[in-house]
Amino acid sequence: MTLISATLGHAAPYNFAYLDEQTKRMIRRAILKAIAIPGYQVPFASREMPMPYGWGTGGVQVTAAIIGPSDVLKVIDQGSDDTTNAVSIRKFFEKTAGVAVTTSTSAASIIQTRHRIPEETLKSGQVLVYQVPIPEPLRFLEPRETETRKMHALSEYGLMHVKLYEDIARHGHIAKTYAYPTMVGGRYLMDPSPTPKFDNPKMHRSAALQLFGAGREKRIYAVPPHTEVVSLDFDDHPFEVNKFDKPCALCAAEGVYLDEVILDDRGGRMFVCSDTDHCETRRADGHRGELLGSPIEQKEATHVA
């Protein structure tokens, strides 16, 4: 955040959403191409942004290219609106585009994310912008880019299954828990990196438009609304999302992604929603987890209210 303010200065004359119009048009063309070829990595001329690579410069450029004055922006990092990275990107767009910001998933028209997809089902008209560090799912299997391009062109993805085979041979199951490979629209292999595989099913046939920006790697790719996103697996080792033993300690939500929180230095810990907005909304609606009171108290509380 200090970095951004330092670079921008206070009265810096920058264009709406920081990037100049020509650059935004170039990025929009890449986005349109990405939407037209779901899952295909479109090269684009990534610009220097007033933040280092690894801070979501790809996502920021995509957001800058699509955002308009009437948009409402939400930014999350690991599911939380309050982390340094999320706060600084939100401030960046408040300052450079003067747009309204929110932490509410349902109120946002654009959600920029690193790691998570909100628990609340996204609606038609919403855009989810992912910050992607490594867009190429075959990178660690085949380092030659000429070769990975050919593999994409010919839809030759046997090697990805070799990787999953190796996982099962070594660990008895597919050990990949994030950046879990998917097939988009039955055609392109896509790395949803670095989202946990827990969120993969949310990508499948989502009503929202999903855009992926990789700044350092200069790639943009997209999953248009209602597109098939299938996680790779074997017939006898089907894809499964991680399960959590307990509901959220704060809001009692089940079937959501939980983070472990250390409570004290005596081994005390709890599991709470990683999606902070989801957790707060549920608590505001009267849901109470283990840590905030028993289910009976919860019932009484709701009656009183």
Added chain:
Amino acid sequence: MSPETMSADDQPLLVARGVTKRYGPHIGCIDVNFELFPGEVLAIVGESGSGKSTLLSVLSTRLDPTAGSVGYRMRDGVMRNVFDLNEAERRLLMRTDWGFVHQDAREGLRMGISAGGNVGERLMAVGARHYGEIRSTALDWLNRVEIDQTRIDDAPKTFSGGMRQRLQIARNLVTNPRLIFMDEPTGGLDVSVQARLLDLLRGLVADLGLAVVIVTHDLAVARLLSHRIMVMRHGRVIETGLTDQVLDDPREPYTQLLVSSVLQV
């Protein structure tokens, strides 16, 4: 090339016509013509630099020829010039109906991936999606190439040279190809290991009715494995015929020299 080792149709599987490869001003191979029949093993012999590997690379589409064509009878029975196939067809051919065994196993294997994964890769590439079946097929192939099945989860970088070559062979044969190219598959192995590999190869080639083009400068290898032999010198084929005939009664002075020098060793 006895009739019973041929498949029902006695039409050639591979046809080379005027195959020429130049590296700028340098000659790779010039005007090579031959036909290879199903189940037939052809050895290409000759001294270092005579163009054996160049020819093999062109035949297997790893190199584009400067001139000439290479016809291959596809599984549907149609003869196609392999250089007219599109990239997708060519790559599919290379990992299903063809195999390539390299002298250096590191070129033919994924050294960091388990033996099972190496053997299973071609299956997965053509759509196999049942882990248990892929694994049992891999186990079966390890067995056939005499690799202890308990090594299935070990990477080939922990294997001996002979084991690596046998693993390479299993990896190639798992999709039931009809044609295998081999470039000095026994090169660099010590004699007893070579003998075992040759025995294994001979058995597999006969059992599976494979057609093979094998490059070697070891005439003993050619004698043991091949039905027919082509002798190359300075990029040209200077003598060709049935293996025993050529080795026992060479016509060309150069071949005579080659044979006699081998006999002296």
